[in-house]
Amino acid sequence: MLETLGKKLILHLQLGPVRISFDLVTVLVALAVTGFLALGAWWLRRGLPRDPEAPLSRRAAFLITVLELAETQLLGGFPKRLARDLLPLILTLFLFVLFCNWVTVLPIPYIVSPTQNLNVTFSLALLVYTMSHYYGARERGLAAHLRSYLEPYPFLLPMNLIGDFGRTLSHAFRLFGNILGGAILITIMPVKFAPLVILANVWFGLFVGAIQALVFALLASAYIRIAVE
Amino acid sequence: MNISGEQLVEAAKYLAAGLCMGLGAIGPAIGEGIAAGHALDGMARQPEMEAVLLRTMIIGQAITESTGIYSLVVALMLLFVV
Numbered sequence: 667m668l669e670t671l672g673k674k675l676i677l678h679l680q681l682g683p684v685r686i687s688f689d690l691v692t693v694l695v696a697l698a699v700t701g702f703l704a705l706g707a708w709w710l711r712r713g714l715p716r717d718p719e720a721p722l723s724r725r726a727a728f729l730i731t732v733l734e735l736a737e738t739q740l741l742g743g744f745p746k747r748l749a750r751d752l753l754p755l756i757l758t759l760f761l762f763v764l765f766c767n768w769v770t771v772l773p774i775p776y777i778v779s780p781t782q783n784l785n786v787t788f789s790l791a792l793l794v795y796t797m798s799h800y801y802g803a804r805e806r807g808l809a810a811h812l813r814s815y816l817e818p819y820p821f822l823l824p825m826n827l828i829g830d831f832g833r834t835l836s837h838a839f840r841l842f843g844n845i846l847g848g849a850i851l852i853t854i855m856p857v858k859f860a861p862l863v864i865l866a867n868v869w870f871g872l873f874v875g876a877i878q879a880l881v882f883a884l885l886a887s888a889y890i891r892i893a894v895e
Numbered sequence: 896m897n898i899s900g901e902q903l904v905e906a907a908k909y910l911a912a913g914l915c916m917g918l919g920a921i922g923p924a925i926g927e928g929i930a931a932g933h934a935l936d937g938m939a940r941q942p943e944m945e946a947v948l949l950r951t952m953i954i955g956q957a958i959t960e961s962t963g964i965y966s967l968v969v970a971l972m973l974l975f976v977v
Contacts, residue, residue, distance in 0.1 A: 742950065836961040843964035846971070881957040888954055 689783055696780040699765045703758075736760070740883050743891055748805070752890065755797060759790065760883035767845055767875025770852070771867055779875075782846040784838065791838035794886040795830075802893030811893070837885055844878045908977055912970040919966025926959040 677688040713725025722730075736757045741749040766781045780786045802811040815826045848870030855866045934952035938945050 739946070739950065742947065836958075836964070839968055840957060840961060840964050843967045843971075847967055850971075877953075881953055884950060884954050885957060 689785075691776060691778050692780045692783045692786060695769055695777060696766065696786065699762060699769065699780070703761055703765065733757075740887050744887070744894075748801075748894065752801070752887065756883050756887050759794070759886055760879055763790070763841065763882050764876060764879035767879055768872065770849060770875075771871040779845055779849065781841055781878075782849050784842045787842040788838040790841075790882070791834045794837065794889060795834045798890045798893040801890050805894045833889065837882070837889070840885075841878055841882050844874060848874050908973050912973040915966050915973065916970040919970075920963055923960050923963035927956045930955050930959060 675690040677690050679686045679688070710725055710729050713723050714729070715721075715723060715726065733753065737749055737753055740756050740760065741752055744752065763781060766779050766786075769777060770779045799811070802814070806814070815823055817826075852863075852866050852870055856863050930952055934948050937948050
C-alpha cells in the first residue's frame with residue numbers, strides 16, 4: 667500500500683530547452699472538477715427567470731440563499747461594494763477546493779485529490795497573494811500600499827516581506843498537508859482496521875475536506891482584507 | 896546480529912519521523928484547544944455573537960495549526976524523500 671503513495675503518472679513535454687512535467691491524474695481530476703463546477707453554474711444560471719418581476723423559481727431561490735450565506739460568512743467584514751466584487755473569486759476558490767477535497771470519496775481507482783499536490787495548492791496560494799496586492803493597490807493606491815510595508819517602522823521592512831512570504835507558504839502547505847495526511851491515513855487504514863474505512867473516509871474525506879476548504883477561503887478573504895485596510 | 900549502515904539510517908528515519916510528528920503535534924493541539932475553549936466562553940456569554948466567533952476561531956486555529964503542518968511536512972519528507 668505504502669509503495670503506491672509516492673508513485674505518480676507523469677507526462678513530460680519537451681518544448682525546446684524547457685521541460686514541462688504534468689501529473690496526469692491531478693490535471694485530469696482538476697479539469698473534471700472545473701467542468702463539473704462550470705456545468706453546475708450554467709445549470710443554476712439557466713434557472714433564473716429573465717423577467718425580474720416573475721416569481722422566484724426553486725433554483726433561483728437556492729442560488730440567492732447560497733450567495734447571501736457565502737457573502738455573510740466568507741466576506742463578513744468587507745464593505746458591501748468590495749464584498750460583491752470579491753464574492754466570485756472567494757466562492758470559486760472555496761468550491762474548487764471543496765470539490766477537489768471531496769473527489770477522494772468517489773469509488774474510482776487511482777483517484778487522488780488535486781489538493782494533495784503541492785503545485786496545485788501553491789498556485790492557488792500565489793493567486794490569492796497576487797489578488798491581495800491587486801486589491802491593496804486598487805483600494806488604497808499603489809503608493810499607500812507599498813508604504814504599508816514600511817509600517818510601523820521602516821527598518822521592519824524585511825520582517826514585513828518575510829511575513830508576507832511565510833503567510834503564502836503556510837497558506838499552501840496547510841491545505842496540502844491536511845489533505846495529504848488524510849489521504850495517507852485512508853490508504854494505510856484498510857490494511858489494519860478494515861471496518862473503520864467508511865468512517866475514515868467520512869472523517870478525512872468529507873469533514874476535514876469541508877473544514878479545510880472553508881479555512882482556505884476564509885484565510886484568502888482575511889489576507890485580502892489585511893491588504894485592503 | 897549485524898546491523899548495516901543503511902539499516903541504521905532506515906531506523907533513524909522512522910524514529911525521527913515519529914518524534915517529529917509526535918512532538919510537533921503537542922503545541923498546535925494545546926493552542927487550538929485554548930482557542931476553542933475561549934471561543935466557547937464567548938459564545939456562552941453572548942450567543943448572538945456565535946457566527947462571528949466561530950469564523951474568527953476557525954481562522955485563528957488554522958494559523959495555529961501551521962506549525963503542526965510544518966512538522967507533518969518534515970515527517971513526510973523524512974519518510975519518503977530522505
